[in-house]
Each structure stands twice: as structure tokens, then as C-alpha cells.
Amino acid sequence: MEKWWRDEVIYQIYPMSFCDTNGDGVGDIPGIISKLDYLKSLGVGVLWLSPVYRSPNEDNGYDISDYLDIDPRYGTLADMDRLIAEAKARGIRIIMDLVVNHTSSEHEWFQKSRERIEPYTDYYIWRKGKGKRKPNNWSGFFGGSVWEYDDLRQEYYLHLFAKGQPDLNYYNPVVIAEVKKLMRFWLDRGVSGFRCDVINILYKDSLKNGRPLPALCGAEHYLSTDGTHRILQELRRDVLSQYDCFTVGECVLITPKVAKDLTHENRGELDMVFSFEHMDADNILIKWFHRRFRPKRLYKAFAKWQKELEWNTIYLENHDQPRSVSRFGASGEYYDRSCKALAVLLMTLRGTPFVFQGEELGMTNFDFTSMDQIMDVESHNVDKVLKKMGFSAKVRWRKMRYASRDNARTPMQWNGRDGAGFTSGTPWLGINSNHVTINAEDEDKNPDSVLNFYRRLTAFRNESEALKSGSFRCTIMNNRVFAFERRVKDDALGIAVNLSPKTVNLPSVGKVLLSNTGREVMDCQLQPYEAVIMQR
Numbered sequence: 001m002e003k004w005w006r007d008e009v010i011y012q013i014y015p016m017s018f019c020d021t022n023g024d025g026v027g028d029i030p031g032i033i034s035k036l037d038y039l040k041s042l043g044v045g046v047l048w049l050s051p052v053y054r055s056p057n058e059d060n061g062y063d064i065s066d067y068l069d070i071d072p073r074y075g076t077l078a079d080m081d082r083l084i085a086e087a088k089a090r091g092i093r094i095i096m097d098l099v100v101n102h103t104s105s106e107h108e109w110f111q112k113s114r115e116r117i118e119p120y121t122d123y124y125i126w127r128k129g130k131g132k133r134k135p136n137n138w139s140g141f142f143g144g145s146v147w148e149y150d151d152l153r154q155e156y157y158l159h160l161f162a163k164g165q166p167d168l169n170y171y172n173p174v175v176i177a178e179v180k181k182l183m184r185f186w187l188d189r190g191v192s193g194f195r196c197d198v199i200n201i202l203y204k205d206s207l208k209n210g211r212p213l214p215a216l217c218g219a220e221h222y223l224s225t226d227g228t229h230r231i232l233q234e235l236r237r238d239v240l241s242q243y244d245c246f247t248v249g250e251c252v253l254i255t256p257k258v259a260k261d262l263t264h265e266n267r268g269e270l271d272m273v274f275s276f277e278h279m280d281a282d283n284i285l286i287k288w289f290h291r292r293f294r295p296k297r298l299y300k301a302f303a304k305w306q307k308e309l310e311w312n313t314i315y316l317e318n319h320d321q322p323r324s325v326s327r328f329g330a331s332g333e334y335y336d337r338s339c340k341a342l343a344v345l346l347m348t349l350r351g352t353p354f355v356f357q358g359e360e361l362g363m364t365n366f367d368f369t370s371m372d373q374i375m376d377v378e379s380h381n382v383d384k385v386l387k388k389m390g391f392s393a394k395v396r397w398r399k400m401r402y403a404s405r406d407n408a409r410t411p412m413q414w415n416g417r418d419g420a421g422f423t424s425g426t427p428w429l430g431i432n433s434n435h436v437t438i439n440a441e442d443e444d445k446n447p448d449s450v451l452n453f454y455r456r457l458t459a460f461r462n463e464s465e466a467l468k469s470g471s472f473r474c475t476i477m478n479n480r481v482f483a484f485e486r487r488v489k490d491d492a493l494g495i496a497v498n499l500s501p502k503t504v505n506l507p508s509v510g511k512v513l514l515s516n517t518g519r520e521v522m523d524c525q526l527q528p529y530e531a532v533i534m535q536r
């Protein structure tokens with residue numbers, strides 16, 4: 001089948017924060033429909049929707065209580081059908097988030113499993129403790145133990161994420177059958193694939209104690225196990241291969257070697273993966289331990305994956321990461337340029353680019369002042385763990401400011417007025433006060449805005465075979481500059497990006513095709529935060 005998704009720019013929508021049409025402060029599907037023309041003008045070909053299924057919302061929809069229905073806050077199944085059709089009419093495809101490592105604890109399956117009602121008894125991972133002790137020493141992604149005691153069933157259940165997200169039991173073939181069923185349900189309605197949430201941890205090899213040291217104790221027992229490979233092959237064989245669709249797997253703690261296996265054509269598992277190495281350019285091991293950003297760390301991670309993997313996903317932001325300009329870019333004088341330089345990087349590396357809502361506007365980290373403005377379950381859990389470890393309130397807040405997931409989740413900034421054009425009511429999460437200057441309406445009118453630069457870039461990419469499918473070769477990588485070539489036969493482009501506030505020399509230049517400074521002729525220097533695409 002044709003790999004059309006390689007050519008497309010993909011746009012991630014976080015529905016809660018995208019556009020609210022009924023004034024309840026929460027984004028909805030009619031809101032997404034109302035912005036399809038905007039998305040079309042951005043040149044994107046696929047929309048990835050973070051979960052819109054029924055959910056009690058402990059983890060903003062990543063805790064699903066009914067996979068076959070739309071949460072009423074977002075609308076109805078009919079709204080979803082209309083979204084798929086309206087998008088299609090504009091040449092835009094929709095992919096959904098497939099969250100099947102766990103369900104919500106309010107899912108009927110879990111409620112029946114607690115009571116040992118068949119066939120649900122073994123849908124989840126239940127264990128007796130050892131006396132008063134938990135079944136093992138694993139720690140979860142959101143901090144603390146992965147075991148929770150259930151009084152009704154009188155056993156512990158495993159949850160790698162929040163308490164309200166019990167892990168499904170992939171030793172049970174009926175669970176796999178359920179997953180196939182729900183995948184078909186959405187594919188039959190016309191979605192074009194799935195972004196697969198933490199898909200490389202489905203199958204737990206054993207429940208033995210983990211090695212105590214690493215941040216995620218126990219991970220060696222469930223990361224990219226043979227069982228997971230087998231399940232992915234089965235889902236491809238029995239479901240995905242029968243549709244014109246693709247999958248992109250979010251794969252935690254993944255190496256290029258494992259990514260190669262997961263995406264290898266002959267193995268038939270996933271089409272693409274999200275890897276995380278470049279997200280560590282400003283932290284040590286985990287995001288809560290921040291270190292100063294050095295451009296070279298980012299360049300190196302990208303170059304490594306470009307070299308190792310035949311095809312990558314390229315992203316700088318998503319709903320779990322702070323805003324890229326606040327991490328890798330600049331504030332003040334070079335803010336605007338640095339947003340655009342990051343955009344060049346995103347659109348010119350070899351792979352499928354993913355833009356996260358608001359990234360195209362240059363949205364920044366939030367400007368909250370206290371913990372009660374933060375809604376994210378991970379932030380609150382981690383704050384508690386850090387407190388127990390003895391970190392002061394001041395240090396903890398600094399960490400939240402820098403790394404909380406709510407940084408990326410503040411409402412989309414459509415205009416500079418009250419409610420930012422996102423809502424006429426009270427938004428579920430605070431709106432960044434900088435919406436008075438950073439917003440779609442004003443940027444639309446300004447030819448030099450970040451938004452209009454994104455439009456030029458996606459248009460450029462959509463027309464350029466070298467950018468869409470060309471080979472990658474790194475030509476310069478140092479503390480400031482990353483330069484590389486993209487080539488198909490004689491069509492070769494040279495890209496040079498400077499993510500530093502210093503002017504640097506460039507050994508060779510070509511005709512400028514696009515630049516973030518407006519310069520049309522290059523001398524042998526790259527200005528602070530300058531990024532150019534040149535003919536080679």
C-alpha cells in the first residue's frame with residue numbers, strides 16, 4: 001500500500017483546549033469542525049485527535065470508560081461522523097488516539113472484573129499481595145507504586161499510570177479481541193489510523209521485582225517485549241492491513257534498534273514511532289531534572305535517529321511536553337526568530353512532521369502562579385513525591401513551571417480578547433495572558449508572523465520532493481549550528497539552523513529559497529537564531 005502519510009504534515013489537536021462552541025469552557029468537536037478551514041490554510045493533511053472517547057477525565061481522556069462512544073463534553077458520535085466527513089471534503093484525514101495499555105477504572109470491564117463477573121475476571125492484572133506487602137516493587141510513570149488494593153475483589157491491580165488507569169491483561173486473548181473490535185469500529189467510520197498510546201509496554205513479561213536503581217523501577221519487564229511485538233503483528237494482520245490507514249506508536253524509553261524492529265516492513269507492526277531522545281536535550285534522565293539547554297544535544301539526538309532509522313516522526317511538542325520555544329528557543333529580541341528556526345527544523349528533517357496546536361502561533365509555557373491553577377494529574381502526583389523527598393515548595397514550583405504538562409495544555413489562542421476566542425465561558429484551564437499578542441487572528445493579518453511563516457514552510461514542504469522523501473546527510477554540527485542536506489537525485493537542498501544567540505560562520509552557501517530573517521542573499525554568516533533553506 002502507498003505510504004501517503006510520509007508526505008503529510010500532521011497536526012495534533014488536544015480537544016479539551018482547542019475550541020469551545022457551547023461556552024462550557026471545554027473544547028468540543030463542533031469547535032474542531034469550525035476550524036477546519038484554518039487547518040487547511042496551514043497545509044496539514046492529517047489531524048491527530050487526542051482522546052475524545054467517554055472518560056471520567058482523571059488523565060484528560062487517556063482514561064477511557066467507553067471506547068465506542070464520544071464523551072458528551074466533546075459532542076456526539078454524529079458530530080464525530082460530521083468531522084470526519086467535513087475534513088475529508090477538505091482533503092484532510094483524521095487519526096484517533098488508541099489508548100489500550102489501560103482503561104479507566106470506571107470502564108464496565110473493570111467494574112465487572114472487580115466482581116469476578118465473566119468474561120471480565122481476567123481482563124486486568126490482579127495479584128494477591130505478600131501479606132501486607134504489594135506484589136512487587138515497581139514504580140509508575142506518575143510516581144509511587146503501580147499497585148492499588150481493591151477492597152471489593154480483595155486483590156491488588158496493576159496500574160503503570162494513574163490509579164484510575166488499570167492496565168489490561170494481554171495474556172488474555174479476549175482482551176485482544178476487544179481491541180480489534182474497537183479498532184474496526186473507528187476504521188469503519190472512516191478514520192485513517194491511530195496514534196497508539198504507550199504501545200511498547202502492553203505485554204508484561206513477568207511481574208518479578210525490578211532492578212532498584214533506574215527512575216522507572218520494573219521497566220525491564222515490560223519494555224518492548226516479544227509479547228508486545230506479537231500483539232502488534234496480530235493487530236496489523238487481522239485489522240489494520242484491511243484498511244488504508246497507518247499507525248504511529250508512542251514508544252517510551254526506546255532505542256533506535258527497537259524502533260527499527262517495531263517499524264520494519266517485513267515484521268508488520270507499526271508504521272512509525274515517536275521516540276524521545278531529543279526531548280532530553282534540556283534534562284537529565286527525566287524531565288523533572290532540568291539542565292541548561294544546549295543546541296548540540298538536540299542536534300545530536302536528531303542526527304542519530306536520522307542516521308539510524310529509515311523513517312522518523314519529527315516533533316518538538318505534544319500535550320505531554322512544555323512548549324518548544326520556552327525550552328529550545330529564546331524570549332525577548334529573538335523570540336520570534338527562534339520560533340521560526342524551530343519550525344524550519346521541524347519541517348526539513350527526514351520524516352513525518354507533527355505540529356502541536358498553538359506551536360504554529362509560537363505559544364509559550366504558561367504563566368500560572370500556583371499549584372491550584374494546575375489540573376494535570378501527573379504534575380500533582382509528582383509534586384507530592386518531590387515533597388516527600390524533601391524538595392522545598394520553591395524548588396518544586398520551579399520544576400512545575402518548567403516541565404508541567406499543563407504548559408502545553410492551556411487553551412488555544414485564537415484572538416486577543418477575553419477568553420482568547422477559545423471560549424465565551426470559564427476555561428477549564430487558565431489562558432496565557434500573552435494571548436493579547438500571540439494569537440491566530442492578529443498573526444493571520446501580519447505577513448511576518450510565526451503563523452504565516454508556518455504556512456510558507458508547509459507549502460514549501462508539500463511542493464518539495466527533496467524535503468518529503470530526500471535522503472539526509474549531516475554537514476555541520478557544532479555547539480551552535482546544525483546544517484544538513486536533503487537530496488533526491490539532482491534536487492538538493494541545504495538547510496542551516498542556528499539555535500544560539502551568536503553569529504556564526506558558514507563555510508558554504510547557496511541560493512536562499514526561504515529564511516526566517518527575510519534575508520534573500522547569504523553572506524558566509526548565519527545570524528543569531530537564523531535558519532535558511534538553500535539550493536545546493
Ligand code: TEU
Pocket residue numbers: 059062063099141161197198250252287319320321378405
Ligand atoms: O504518555 C506516556 C508517557 O510516557 C507520559 O506519561 C510521559 O511519561 C509523561 O507524560 C512525561 O511527562 C501517554 C500520553 O501521551 C499521556 O498524556 C498519558 O497521560 C499517558 O500516556 C497515559 O495514558
Ligand code: CA
Pocket residue numbers: 019020021022023024025026027028073
Ligand atoms: Ca464545549
